[in-house]
Amino acid sequence: GENVEQHPSTLSVQEGDSAVIKCTYSDSASNYFPWYKQELGKGPQLIIDIRSNVGEKKDQRIAVTLNKTAKHFSLHITETQPEDSAVYFCAGSDYKLSFGAGTTVTVRA
Amino acid sequence: EAQVTQNPRYLITVTGKKLTVTCSQNMNHEYMSWYRQDPGLGLRQIYYSMNVEVTDKGDVPEGYKVSRKEKRNFPLILESPSPNQTSLYFCASSLIGGTGANVLTFGAGSRLTVL
Numbered sequence: 001g002e003n004v005e006q007h008p009s010t011l012s013v014q015e016g017d018s019a020v021i022k023c024t025y026s027d028s029a030s031n032y033f034p035w036y037k038q039e040l041g042k043g044p045q046l047i048i049d050i051r052s053n054v055g056e057k058k059d060q061r062i063a064v065t066l067n068k069t070a071k072h073f074s075l076h077i078t079e080t081q082p083e084d085s086a087v088y089f090c091a092g093s094d095y096k097l098s099f100g101a102g103t104t105v106t107v108r109a
Numbered sequence: 110e111a112q113v114t115q116n117p118r119y120l121i122t123v124t125g126k127k128l129t130v131t132c133s134q135n136m137n138h139e140y141m142s143w144y145r146q147d148p149g150l151g152l153r154q155i156y157y158s159m160n161v162e163v164t165d166k167g168d169v170p171e172g173y174k175v176s177r178k179e180k181r182n183f184p185l186i187l188e189s190p191s192p193n194q195t196s197l198y199f200c201a202s203s204l205i206g207g208t209g210a211n212v213l214t215f216g217a218g219s220r221l222t223v224l
Contacts (some may be wrong), residue, residue: 001168006151009149031210036213036215041217041218042218043113043199043201043215043217044152044213044215045215046212046213049212051210089152093210096154097154097213099151099152099153100151101149101150101151102151102152
């Protein structure tokens with residue numbers, strides 16, 4: 001099955017700076033890579049996803065990049081704001097979804 | 110409002126005392142799943158259901174049972190809880206399953222402590 005590794009486990013950034021979270025996957029058959037954001041006391045919620053036929057996708061301040069050859073993908077958050085503080089999970093999927101261990105992002109005011 | 114509802118949100122129990130965590134969705138989703146979240150381990154799938162009366166094991170099914178008698182409900186049963194089942198549990202649903210490429214809607218979580 002798929003194995004997804006996520007780094008770093010914690011990330012502290014100054015408000016306005018950028019944040020980058022990186023994930024690697026093991027199964028070359030994986031073709032769908034979502035990112036979920038979990039705010040305190042809530043369940044994870046999809047914020048952006050990318051499919052294997054696309055190299056990059058952007059939605060306002062967040063972007064994902066995918067390198068199929070190297071089997072890694074990344075989440076980029078620009079101009080971070082306090083509401084970006086949360087736990088972020090990457091995931092990879094061939095026929096079932098496998099999640100990374102999560103990254104706790106703290107945006108310092 | 111489209112949502113997944115879990116109950117209870119918090120529970121402290123003792124070893125061996127059977128408990129059930131309920132999960133209900135109002136979106137007519139076919140696929141439902143249970144995950145547990147532990148520090149450093151992320152979200153691990155316990156059981157999932159592709160449709161009514163169809164359930165299957167996920168990655169960490171030991172010590173858990175599920176049933177899917179109705180489309181909207183997917184309860185998680187711990188017949189004899191043990192301290193290693195202390196965790197944060199999430200129920201999730203999606204329109205269909207089987208491909209992995211479906212948006213999951215998660216409940217708010219149920220924090221379980223087994224003493």
